[in-house]
Amino acid sequence: MQTIFAFILVFGSLVFFHELGHFIFAKRAGIMVREFAIGFGPKIFGMRKGETLYTIRLLPLGGYVRMAGQDFDTVELKPGYRIGVVLNEDEEIIKLYMNQSVDDPNVLFLETEKADLDRELYIEGYDEEGELHRYKVSRTATVVEDGEELTIAPFDRQFESKSLGARTMAIFAGPLFNFILAFFLFIILALLKGVPTEEPIIADVEAGSPAAEAGIVAGDYITAVDGKEVKKWTQFFETIYDNPNKELEVQLTRAGETITALVTPTMLEEQGQQFGRIGVYYSSPVEHGVMKSIVYGGEQLIYWFGKISDLLGQLVTGKLNMEALSGPVGIYKATGDIAERGFINLLSWGAVLSINLGIMNLLPLPALDGGRLLFFAIEAVRGRPVDKQKEGMVHFIGIVLLLVLMVVVTWNDIQRFFFNV
Structure with missing residues (x-):
């Protein structure tokens, strides 16, 4: 757990x-974000706030932000499409029904003649009496198709714009x-x-290790390795790590005396990667x-x-x-x-x-x-x-x-x- x-x-x-x-x-x-998702696959939780649906999905292997215009999610109305529309007080279309039956007295049915839900935002169509109408589409209108609801994305709200x-x-x-x-x-x-502080000071030495055999002891201060000056422990560590089975010259100071030790890192392998180890431990002083x-x-x-x-x-x-x-x-x-x-x-x-x-x-x-x-x-x-x-x-x-x-x-x-x- x-x-x-x-x-x-x-x-x-x-x-x-x-x-x-x-x-x-x-x-x-100014891009419309349709969905902010954590995970992939089936939705296990969803909450809509404004124009964005926030979801948690079943497979915790990633996530995505779905932006308008990225997934061919624009609505296209071709001539002859039968649609249902709901108008507001200004006779703007605020809801559009496609590919489904609607039992609502407020819905006006049209047979599409021309439409642009991308830039000009209008629909022209014939009502049931055969009269041609042209309606402006609200920038926040929603489209309901096959039971799924989608807010239209005017071109200036799309990613590519x-x-x-x-x-x-x-x-x-x-x-x-x-x-x-x-x-x-x-x-x-x-x-x-x-x-x-990353001071290159040996905290402890493993018995029988290459470092112990080379005469390195706890408290030794490393000054150089393989001819390169050492100022931080990570410099020393990386040189040892990158040079398995290679004899290295380590310079260090002990009680004010400069000492040189020859040490050959043992080669270890983990997950297909080879690296060197000499059997020393590190415990750096810290500052706040x-x-x-x-x-x-x-x-x-x-x-x-x-x-x-x-x-x-x-x-x-x-x-x-x-x-x-x-x-x-x-x-x-x-x-x-x-x-x-x-x-x-x-x-x-x-x-x-x-x-x-x-x-x-x-x-x-x-x-x-x-x-x-x-x-x-x-x-x-x-x-x-x-x-x-x-x-x-x-x-x-x-x-x-x-x-x-x-x-x-x-x-x-x-x-x-x-x-x-």
Whole structure:
């Protein structure tokens, strides 16, 4: 139960803030947001406020903000369509019925002659006596078709009507909010537990480890490794991590004396990735302060952005095995394990996951935010947008490929965690 709650809390928060970014910048641009959804699949909760439907859906694997004009959701009336309309006091159409019977004395039935529910907002049609009428359509009119109700979206409220800059920000804001969330989570972490000074001081040494065999002891202050000056523990850690089975020269000070030790990191492998370890432990002194916490938040955001980007680069170049990828099952299990170590660790894990989600969404792949931004870049270069249907087909293919990838990594997770393959 703890794992389920932790997963919903962490992953739900990341998805919520991602979609909130899209939502806020879409609204700022004047785009109608039809739905703000957390999850996919069947709706388990829904609440309409204004023109937006807020939903929680069954599968907690993501979310979406559905903007008017993105999904061919405009209403098209062709000549000969029989419709029912409801008029207000100014004889504007405020409700339109299509493809269904209506038993309401206030409904006027028309056979459509001409209509524009996109720009000019009017309908011309013949009533039951054969007389031609032209009615203005309210900008907030609703269309009821096959029992489903939809608010019309005048062209100036649609996604495609906005400037390239406004559309770009509406899409980019999702990953941006993930980075902002991570930044604030790191600040909260620093305020709660203090800011590590990252002084490269050995706290303890594991008996029989490569470090112990090299003569390294607790309290040693590391000044250089592999010929490079060390000022922070992370510099030392990364050098050891990246150089398994390679002899390294470590310079350190002990009681004011400079000492040189030769140590060869043991090579370990986890999820297809090889790394080095020498068996030392670290416990950094901490400092407190609001400004120090803010600086720490920025430093951690930059550090993890670079680290995750580097891992993705290794994956693309083949240096990192596909088996290292984890899907929802892997994230679920890792979240449960980390939750058992306490709230602080869960907070840190959420921050790193948020950065990861932001970076993954910025990849220039169809169906992801990065894929949309790539089409905007093409539009900026050629001076006109790519055909909407062609772009939609590319994104559809991308969704299929992403689903296939999701199945593969989920199967890897199941084998790894449940069958120990």
